[in-house]
Amino acid sequence: MKTLIIYTSIHHKNTEKIAKKMANILEAKLLTPDEADTNTFKEYDLIGFGSGIYHRKFHENLLNFIDGLPVLKNKKAFIFSTSGGLWLPCVNDFNRKIKEKLTEKGFDILGEFSYRGFNTYGPFRYIGGINKGRPYEKDFKKAEKFAKYLKDVVLKK
Numbered sequence: 001m002k003t004l005i006i007y008t009s010i011h012h013k014n015t016e017k018i019a020k021k022m023a024n025i026l027e028a029k030l031l032t033p034d035e036a037d038t039n040t041f042k043e044y045d046l047i048g049f050g051s052g053i054y055h056r057k058f059h060e061n062l063l064n065f066i067d068g069l070p071v072l073k074n075k076k077a078f079i080f081s082t083s084g085g086l087w088l089p090c091v092n093d094f095n096r097k098i099k100e101k102l103t104e105k106g107f108d109i110l111g112e113f114s115y116r117g118f119n120t121y122g123p124f125r126y127i128g129g130i131n132k133g134r135p136y137e138k139d140f141k142k143a144e145k146f147a148k149y150l151k152d153v154v155l156k157k
């Protein structure tokens with residue numbers, strides 16, 4: 001199974017830390033949207049899309065990258081993010097927009113996850129930030145478990 005992870009991580013590299021843990025398990029190639037070449041997508045069985053949450057969304061460069069993709073067939077994807085606030089899929093679904101875009105582009109989304117990340121944006125900088133030290137070991141373990149689940153699901157299909 002060949003896996004690619006495309007991610008944007010601009011604030012504290014929180015998402016990059018999670019992406020690297022997942023990449024180790026999935027033996028995935030890690031690229032930013034600027035580095036990724038859509039012509040090589042056909043080589044991959046599974047593509048992960050990760051980002052910090054900025055103003056309740058994935059970073060614009062990742063969303064724009066997806067907008068620029070052709071409609072693909074039989075491509076499996078997964079989504080992950082890191083955020084200052086809690087991800088609550090029913091009320092506060094940071095992943096919703098990217099999920100809609102990926103579905104429009106023909107991706108079959110196998111799973112999604114969100115982790116808490118150190119946040120010093122805006123007023124939080126005056127108190128030294130929130131979620132200090134996160135993502136931490138427990139988050140990494142969850143990310144590895146999630147990656148193992150993806151690996152098993154994809155391998156079984």
Ligand SMILES: Cc1cc2nc3c(=O)[nH]c(=O)nc-3n(C[C@H](O)[C@H](O)[C@H](O)COP(=O)(O)O)c2cc1C
Pocket residue numbers: 008009010011012013014015016051052053054055056057082083084085086116117118119120121
């Ligand atoms: C410009 C900006 C906007 C942000 N907006 C949100 C937000 O709307 N909701 C939230 O929960 N966290 C928000 N955050 C916190 C980040 O999502 C969090 O720190 C994340 O882990 C950053 O990931 P990164 O280090 O990979 O960039 C924001 C951070 C920045 C810098």
